Amino acid sequence: MSLKPMVLAALFGLAATTSFAHDYQIGDISVAHPKSFETAPGVKSGGAYMTITNTGDTPDRLIEVRADFPRVMLHNSVTEDGVAKMLHLEGVDIPAGETIELAPGGIHVMLMGLTAPLTVGTEIPATLVFENAGELDVTLNVETRGTDAENHSGH
Numbered sequence: 001m002s003l004k005p006m007v008l009a010a011l012f013g014l015a016a017t018t019s020f021a022h023d024y025q026i027g028d029i030s031v032a033h034p035k036s037f038e039t040a041p042g043v044k045s046g047g048a049y050m051t052i053t054n055t056g057d058t059p060d061r062l063i064e065v066r067a068d069f070p071r072v073m074l075h076n077s078v079t080e081d082g083v084a085k086m087l088h089l090e091g092v093d094i095p096a097g098e099t100i101e102l103a104p105g106g107i108h109v110m111l112m113g114l115t116a117p118l119t120v121g122t123e124i125p126a127t128l129v130f131e132n133a134g135e136l137d138v139t140l141n142v143e144t145r146g147t148d149a150e151n152h153s154g155h
């Protein structure tokens with residue numbers, strides 16, 4: 001398959017900055033390095049981030065994320081009149097042939113109603129639901145905040 005070299009390249013690129021790299025694939029959709037960050041005690045929500053690529057020639061859309069939390073939503077962080085806020089999204093378009101980055105400060109998955117902090121090294125099972133490609137089970141690796149976030153916003 002023509003996709004293989006691309007996936008390997010992505011793995012190699014991520015391996016340079018972290019040992020947590022992991023990839024998933026369903027149909028024309030590939031998901032690289034789904035992760036979440038550790039949260040402080042008492043914090044009620046955490047973000048989840050990943051890179052989604054549509055290698056096909058049909059647009060797709062991420063319409064739902066399921067995980068074992070009271071509420072899981074798709075959000076977009078925006079700044080209006082100097083005030084940062086999060087907008088609820090009904091879905092995230094993944095156009096044909098494009099890569100969409102879910103990253104801090106932008107589109108993200110919000111894990112809501114945490115009853116305990118997310119701790120580094122924990123693996124959170126989640127299911128991504130795509131309109132066309134279907135349901136994809138992934139594991140969100142909980143990582144430290146900080147330099148890793150910087151690294152990922154750049155690639």
Ligand SMILES: [Cu+2]
Nearest residue numbers: 075086109110
């Ligand atoms: Cu949010």
